[in-house]
Amino acid sequence: MRGSLAAGLALTLIVTAILSGLFGSRAFLPGVLFGLLATVLQALAVRALKRGFDGSHTDFVRGFVIGTALRFAGVVLVLAAVVLDRGRFAPLPTAFGYLGVVVPLLFLEVRLVR
Numbered sequence: 754m755r756g757s758l759a760a761g762l763a764l765t766l767i768v769t770a771i772l773s774g775l776f777g778s779r780a781f782l783p784g785v786l787f788g789l790l791a792t793v794l795q796a797l798a799v800r801a802l803k804r805g806f807d808g809s810h811t812d813f814v815r816g817f818v819i820g821t822a823l824r825f826a827g828v829v830l831v832l833a834a835v836v837l838d839r840g841r842f843a844p845l846p847t848a849f850g851y852l853g854v855v856v857p858l859l860f861l862e863v864r865l866v867r
Contacts, residue, residue, distance in 0.1 A: 756861075756864075757792070757795050757796045757799050757858060757861065757862070758792060758796050760857075760858060760861055761788070761789075761791065761792025761793075761795060761796065761854055761858055762789075762792060764788065764792070764853070764854045764857055764858065765784070765785060765788030765789055765791075765792060765854055766788075768784055768788050768849065768850060768853035768854055769781060769784030769785050769788060769850070771853075772784040772846050772849055772850060772853075776843070776845065776846045779841075779843060779846065780843070780846035780850075782841055782842075783834070783841070783842050783843065783846040783847040783850045784846060784849075784850040784853075785850070786850065787827075787830075787831060787834075787847055787850035787851040787854075788850050788851070788853070788854040790827055790830065790851065791827055791850075791851050791852075791854035791855035791858065792854060792858070794823045794824060794826065794827050794855070795823075795824070795854075795855055795858040795859070795862070797820075797823055798819065798820030798821075798823045798824060798862075799820070799862055801815075801816040801819040801820050801823075802816040802817060802819075802820050802862075803816070804816055805817065824855060824859075827851055827855065828851070830851075831847050831848055831851045834847055835847055835848075
């Protein structure tokens with residue numbers, strides 16, 4: 754779990770810097786907020802999946818489903834933020850703030866779970 758947190762924090766800083774360069778200062782809040790959200794959700798998803806490794810097949814599937822649901826909840830929160838406060842959470846910076854962190858963490862998950 755520490756590995757995914759450290760990688761997520763580093764990715765959040767990188768993605769936020771890129772977004773701020775592309776979209777200006779209005780991209781700072783969505784980049785940081787949704788990068789951190791992606792980091793926390795991914796760490797919880799990895800934790801749920803690791804728990805399933807020690808149990809039965811049902812436990813493994815449960816961990817997988819929990820992880821998928823957590824990541825989908827992040828997508829729903831991105832949509833809610835854009836719909837409710839488009840001034841602070843412009844669509845592209847908000848979506849890229851979340852996806853720019855969660856997608857690389859998904860690829861790293863294979864290494865972290867081993």
